[in-house]
Amino acid sequence: MxxxxxxxxxxxxxxxxxxDTSILHGTAWHQLADSLGVTWTKELGDGLKGISRMDSLEMILKAGHKENDYTQAQKEELAAQKNTNYVAEVDKMTxxxxxxxxxxxxxxxxxxxxxxxxxxxxxxxxxxxxxxxxxxxxxxxxxxxxxxxxxxxxxxxxxxxxxxxxxxxxxxxxxxxxxxxxxxxxxxxxxxxxxxxxxxxxxxxxxxxxxxxxxxxxxxxxx
Missing domain, CATH: 3.40.50.1000 (HAD superfamily/HAD-like)
Incomplete structure (x- = not known):
């Protein structure tokens, strides 16, 4: 030992x-879900913890029955939008x-x-x-x-x-x-x-x- x-x-x-940046990730995903018209729930937020960006996006789209509404390129744009949201939250940190x-x-x-x-x-x-x-x-x-x-x-x-x-x-x-x-x-x-x-x-x-x-x-x- x-x-x-x-x-x-x-x-x-x-x-x-x-x-604790997980709160900020949650906020950034919540903002994206709102912009896509997907209802945000605590269960959805909890399910995203520790999951990669693209997998998280898929979970949000599935929750709103929108998993087939976007091309791969559009999904990558949505994931980038989430990261922009997240960085804006990070920039408020002290x-x-x-x-x-x-x-x-x-x-x-x-x-x-x-x-x-x-x-x-x-x-x-x-x-x-x-x-x-x-x-x-x-x-x-x-x-x-x-x-x-x-x-x-x-x-x-x-x-x-x-x-x-x-x-x-x-x-x-x-x-x-x-x-x-x-x-x-x-x-x-x-x-x-x-x-x-x-x-x-x-x-x-x-x-x-x-x-x-x-x-x-x-x-x-x-x-």
């Missing part, structure tokens, strides 16, 4: 760990959108000399970090365009450790989703899950929410 003293780096997921306790945790990591990288599948991650005022904390960001496989494949977390020039065993990965925890474990890093202990049961340690994530609490779990 990894000891706390062995840890040199932290590899962060973005959504649900540092900030440091107040950082999840509770995370800024203090990042400050503590930086003060104690830990290395940080970001392992987010979102192409908009650098923009989000900029709005949150956290760009300087993450000089190393895995480029999603360079990945062949998405989570739960470990590739993104393996790259997150490589960017820091660290062995995966020296890194802790932070995630709020089961697929992400699986990716961290597959990469050979220590997994820290944030959220429901049942859902994230495969993680090496689970914290109920971001405010519980501190170096002291992590050390307690590892030693």
């Amino acid at each position: 990894t000891k706390f003293a062995d840890i040199k780096g932290f590899v962060f997921d973005l959504d649900g760990v540092i900030t 440091p107040a959108n950082i999840l509770p306790g995370m800024k203090a945790f990042l400050d503590d990591l930086r003060a104690k000399g830990y290395q940080l990288s970001l392992a987010s599948a979102s192409k908009n991650a650098p923009r989000v970090l900029g709005k949150l005022g956290l760009t300087d904390y993450f000089p190393k960001i895995v480029d999603p365009a360079s990945l062949k496989h998405g989570k739960p494949d470990p590739e993104i977390y393996t790259k997150g450790a490589e960017l820091l020039n660290l062995d995966p065993a020296q890194c802790i990965g932070l995630e709020d989703a089961a697929a992400g925890v699986q990716a961290i474990n597959g990469a050979g890093e220590t997994s820290l899950g944030i959220g429901d202990a049942t859902e994230l049961g495969a993680a090496d340690m689970v914290f109920a929410d971001t405010s519980a994530v501190t170096l002291a609490n992590i050390a307690k779990h590892l030693d």
Whole structure:
């Protein structure tokens, strides 16, 4: 088992760990559904979480019985419209959108000399970090365009450790989703899950929410 003293780096997921962009994705899809005359429901919104852009669009069109109304090119335009909506929502973000306790945790990591990288599948991650005022904390960001496989494949977390020039065993990965925890474990890093202990049961340690994530609490779990 990894000891706390062995840890040199932290590899962060973005959504649900540092900030909650899923709300913004929901708003952007809701706006698109409204413009298409598709009735928005909570069930529809929940069903889109963690699903790719094109698959989400298909789900919305199916919900409105419009899946055969658009060509592939038109669907791509609709997906691009959703992304425009989303970026407009991102641009309203401020440091107040950082999840509770995370800024203090990042400050503590930086003060104690830990290395940080970001392992987010979102192409908009650098923009989000900029709005949150956290760009300087993450000089190393895995480029999603360079990945062949998405989570739960470990590739993104393996790259997150490589960017820091660290062995995966020296890194802790932070995630709020089961697929992400699986990716961290597959990469050979220590997994820290944030959220429901049942859902994230495969993680090496689970914290109920971001405010519980501190170096002291992590050390307690590892030693």
